[in-house]
Amino acid sequence: MAVPSRLLLCSAVVAVALLVAPGEVAAAAGHGHTHTRRLRPKKSAAAAAAKLYPANATRAEAIERQFTRWVRFVGGRLGHGTYNYNRPALTLLPARTLVVDRRPGAGDFTSIQAAVDSLPLINLARVVIRVNAGTYTEKVNISPMRAFVTVEGAGADKTVVQWGDTADTAGSWGRPMGTFGSATFAVNSMFFVAKNITFKNTAPVPRPGALGKQGVALRISADNAAFVGCNFLGAQDTLYDHLGRHYYRDCYIEGSVDFIFGNALSLYEGCHVHAIARNYGALTAQNRQSLLEDTGFSFVKCRVTGSGALYLGRAWGTFSRVVFAYTYMDNIIIPRGWYNWGDPTREMTVFYGQYKCTGPGANYAGRVQWSRELTDEEAKPFISLDFIDGFQWLRL
Structure with a gap:
């Protein structure tokens, strides 16, 4: 069943708004690591997203950063891979x-x-x-x-x-x-x-x-x-x-x-x-x-x-x-x-x-x-x- 684009947009805005908590607009930037896979600590989604923007980011940039965190949640927690030839990737909304x-x-x-x-x-x-x-x-x-x-x-x-x-x-x-x-x-x-x-x-x-x-x-x-x-x-x-x-x-x-x-x-x-x-x-x-x-x-x-x-x-x-x-x-x-x-x-x-x-x-x-x-x-x-x-x- 098709979902109207207006509903998709509204749902997305609500999701992003929920993610932007008071005082969370300026997130600390994450630190990179050398390329040694077994020794390298895992980067958190927040650190990876924050790296794209400075601590004094504008509100628009901060919202985009929070959206990126949410997308990573979808990808990491719900198994949404980039593509999958063997089984459909899990998404919140239909493709x-x-x-x-x-x-x-x-x-x-x-x-x-x-x-x-x-x-x-x-x-x-x-x-x-x-x-x-x-x-x-x-x-x-x-x-x-x-x-x-x-x-x-x-x-x-x-x-x-x-x-x-x-x-x-x-x-x-x-x-x-x-x-x-x-x-x-x-x-x-x-x-x-x-x-x-x-x-x-x-x-x-x-x-x-x-x-x-x-x-x-x-x-x-x-x-x-x-x-x-x-x-x-x-x-x-x-x-x-x-x-x-x-x-x-x-x-x-x-x-x-x-x-x-x-x-x-x-x-x-x-x-x-x-x-x-x-x-x-x-x-x-x-x-x-x-x-x-x-x-x-x-x-x-x-x-x-x-x-x-x-x-x-x-x-x-x-x-x-x-x-x-x-x-x-x-x-x-x-x-x-x-x-x-x-x-x-x-x-x-x-x-x-x-x-x-x-x-x-x-x-x-x-x-x-x-x-x-x-x-x-x-x-x-x-x-x-x-x-x-x-x-x-x-x-x-």
Whole structure:
């Protein structure tokens, strides 16, 4: 039985209001921990939510923080996983499906953004947005409190959402929108899932040294997101893996410079990473800034191919952390493997590792001395779903 959207919104507002207790507007920020799973204390939902906002947060931010706590309660206590192929995830309200088709009358909406905008501002039930085959030339943004959204295409080669903004594109007030705002598809809400769809930024490969040409295909800025069978196509800064814990399986990611970047905690499993660099390029630019931050990228059973001469990663963050395990690397990999971003002091703080990789580009003999070839024990925390706490929130 369908539940009217007005009732959903009212229920959500009541739930949020009940959670905002007097004197609770300014919550203390939580502390991060090093990535040692068996030694790391569990983060409380309150600490994780409070970390996003300072103690002097505005009332609107505080309400959003409390809503995030409530969503985590739904996910953690009631077993609401991101997706579940074997059994339906438990939700407070029933799931529903919306159909997007470019042809008027063939679906519920003719654009993905219109389907997103039809959801309650505070969404509490799993909603599947099924996008039929076609190329959708539009810019999509999912707001922070529209949680539990699944976007499912008809196949990554059949369903494409594309746009062409870059960092120097004029945004509001005529100012450049920056890398953050250039995303074709921006996700700011928790428990997001994408399956069998292509996210594309159509901006061309920039010439070497060009400024302001970063063009993001997808930006994910929220926790507990999964991408299965998706393509991410762009040139510079293709996939902005910004914040949160994320899982990518059987995805194709294409770009030239720093085309997987950000400060998320992400596991890439069985993915194909393809460089289209004309000269030099870099696969990752991970932005971990502190020893206390539990973030990093792990590539397991992936393939790295393409053109140009490619660094495995550049140390965007002082404590940048990236691991490649059981991964095939073509001969495009620069023997040194890693670049310190022009700051030799970062060589003492980054964590760059390989474990049982294969292919002509995987030879560890030429790697920089400040990277490492991992032992079985060192690799263990990086090569399973434990890396992203996946057994807690990801149902396969």
